[in-house]
Amino acid sequence: MNETLQTLFGLLGGLAIFLYGMNKMSDALQKAAGDKMKRILGFLTKNPVMGVLAGALVTTVLQSSSATTVMIIGFVSAGLISMPQAISVIFGANIGTTMTAQLLAFKLSDYIYPIIFIGFIMYFISKKDKIKQIGMVIFSFGLLFEGIEIMGSVMKPLATSDVFIQLMGQVKDMPILGVALGTVMTLVVQSSSATIAVLQNFASQAGPDGVTSIIGLAGAIPILLGDNIGTTITAVLASIGQSRAAKRVAAAHCTFNITGAAVAFCILPYFAKIVQYISTKGPEVSVISRQIANAHTLFNVTVTLIWLPLIPLMVRWVSWLIKGDRKPVESLGEPKFLDRHVLTQPSAALYLVSREIGNVANLVVDMLQSAKDIVKKSTSTEEQTQLQDLSAGIRELHQKVSEYIVQLYEESKMNDTQSEQAAGLLGVVTTLKRMAIRSNEILSQIHSIMNSGRNLSGIARGELVECFEEIQQFFILAMDAVAYDTPISMEQINKSKAQLRHSQKSFRKAHLKRVQNGECDAGLTDDFNDIIYNMERLVDDCVEIATEAQDNVHFVQRSEVGVILPDTVESEEGLPDGPAGADFSSVNG
Structure with missing residues (x-):
């Protein structure tokens, strides 16, 4: 097998392990948390600020803003929550999803196998369902980092590839190309957490000088912005065939991410400097993963703070965008409330x-x-x-x-x-x-x-x-x-x-x-x-x-x-x- 195929299969295999670990951890966390956590979250949508907090907490547990968004669209379509409440939860979901990148920024390579072993033992030996689920959370957490390690190891040779270095140079020189790349990657993978994890690994590879990142923070941020735009496709797909309100929630999600990305893109040099200022200092190749995580968090928190008092404006905007056509006469046999989401x-x-x-x-x-x-x-x-x-x-x-x-x-x-x-x-x-x-x-x-x-x-x-x-x-x-x-x-x-x-x-x-x-x-x-x-x-x-x-x-x-x-x-x-x-x-x- 030639080197290119070996790198490609290693990258895909590592990505598969990462996504599998994330999905299993999400399922186990939901089962371990139980309905008690859900009831607590039920109190958190009485105003927009609490709705943002609810969205952030739920997404931190689910480890996927897409999962939260799809769930919210289903609830809105079924008439379980109002559109302003749903929009505030969507804002929070964008903040919650940044926790994955923050976790990945920790260097846990020396502890991956003990974590996997401890999780496996807890799941395999315990007879109590709750302990088994906690064991699965730990086991899946280890798998998630193992997938990251695999991707990192197969990407190291790329740092010395002239073709790859030239491509990264084009991305740095043409930020719009980075936005397009990030958008397409997330459209394909259907997980911004996964594509940001790949980005963190790419950026952690040292360039020819062995000190600076092969892409640098200025080159990574446009890809990050593209990842945020690409993740909106899940909401759009989930709203197909749903109620008018559900389509408006998907439009609000798109508006949030696209407007935020557009503003951040326009002030890219200043945004990069702020991220560097609030992040830990050190050689670029060793701190850039944390910088990307901080950029992701800063982006979503800032955009949420801007849009939060403007939720009524957002509601009017999406209501104008998705017009209220006359509702067709429904068949008696057509369900009014059931929603598969x-x-x-x-x-x-x-x-x-x-x-x-x-x-x-x-x-x-x-x-x-x-x-x-x-x-x-x-x-x-x-x-x-x-x-x-x-x-x-x-x-x-x-x-x-x-x-x-x-x-x-x-x-x-x-x-x-x-x-x-x-x-x-x-x-x-x-x-x-x-x-x-x-x-x-x-x-x-x-x-x-x-x-x-x-x-x-x-x-x-x-x-x-x-x-x-x-x-x-x-x-x-x-x-x-x-x-x-x-x-x-x-x-x-x-x-x-x-x-x-x-x-x-x-x-x-x-x-x-x-x-x-x-x-x-x-x-x-x-x-x-x-x-x-x-x-x-x-x-x-x-x-x-x-x-x-x-x-x-x-x-x-x-x-x-x-x-x-x-x-x-x-x-x-x-x-x-x-x-x-x-x-x-x-x-x-």
Whole structure:
């Protein structure tokens, strides 16, 4: 293998180990921190300054501003946080990501293997999950530095390459070329932390004199600015297909980084002097890694301080940039809240599932009302179509909610409580689907009566309407217990069930008595009994939902989500309240 290929493969291999170590450390840190840290961060978005702090803390833990940005875009798209709050968190994320460069500036080459060994032993031997995760953090931290060491070792020969020295000279002489290089590198790798790590290693190679850096701080800063511009592509990609607010957050992220880079580029010589002034002194080749880390931190902190009081201006700018077109009419079967970008945050994802099931429950209330209206009066084609559309929409939503919950099991690490809640909520939405099917069958039975050229008597219609009203009340009682975690006893469930069963039994007897007296057509008995049968199944479905509530299945409230969520949020979209005060979509903690 020739020297060029050996250097290329060594660089790619070291980069792969670095990225793997960073991702594993991020995952382990999240698991070790747990929901307690998330709840603490929940208090940090009540004003922009605290939002910046929240973003910085979360990104320090996640070790990736891109991960934080994608998560925030998902939350904004789902209406969990407002745009000004999201923008302040994005600002903080840019500060938090500089911690990686600061860590890499430490010379830990003599301690890498002991760190890896200690982390491995803790992970391999311990039986406690928390200790295992801490061990994985230490192990991954060592891998991260091992990747840096590999990249550094394979890049040393480049310092003596005439071609490479000439290329670095062009970058130093043409700063715009450095910005372009940094942007392209980050676009390809999709991690500014990784490209800055590569930059720190490149810059740490000594030039021909053995003292000065091969690229120097003035040559490294433009590449650093390009890295900051390139990292915005993740936010842009994450916002594709999302809400208008999510696209505006991505635009704010781009605006922040591009405007900051433009200003820093214009004052490049002065910026470099400030960085040198605040950094440790010594031979350039030994201190430039720290200088780059300090430049990264100084850049993001300064730009944040400039933009922080101008957040309202940023909101107006991105609102003008991403115009609010008229919203198209949505299909009943299209989810309003589910967002795949929050699947890695189980509590937030379950909150969205809860809101979506609240949406389905409101549709069920509307569907029961439509079915009742069809029974109550001479049905019209429009009313029949409405009920069919509602039933189809509920079934389609059930499918999408079910798929989302399955994805949640696949893509996130839920604890036992969250797993039980997810399974329970899946049971609730499945029951709602069955109610849609029952109502559709009732419509089919009414069609059968109409096609026979006969009709139910006014008394029979009244009895069925009364039964529907009792089912509606029972349904709202059961759903309230799930939505708001209100206590419901077996005594209440059995009492409501017995009352409905008694009504349905008495209606059957009353119908047979009318047939006997010649007041009702005997040919309608089968259809009438089929309608009553499906109403009994609707009662069973209500019992099923109430039983889930008794088993401690409830909607996840906003206060349970924890991660960077405020106490109150105004969503761009509201949901209509159901009748009788039913509003299963609010899910307010």
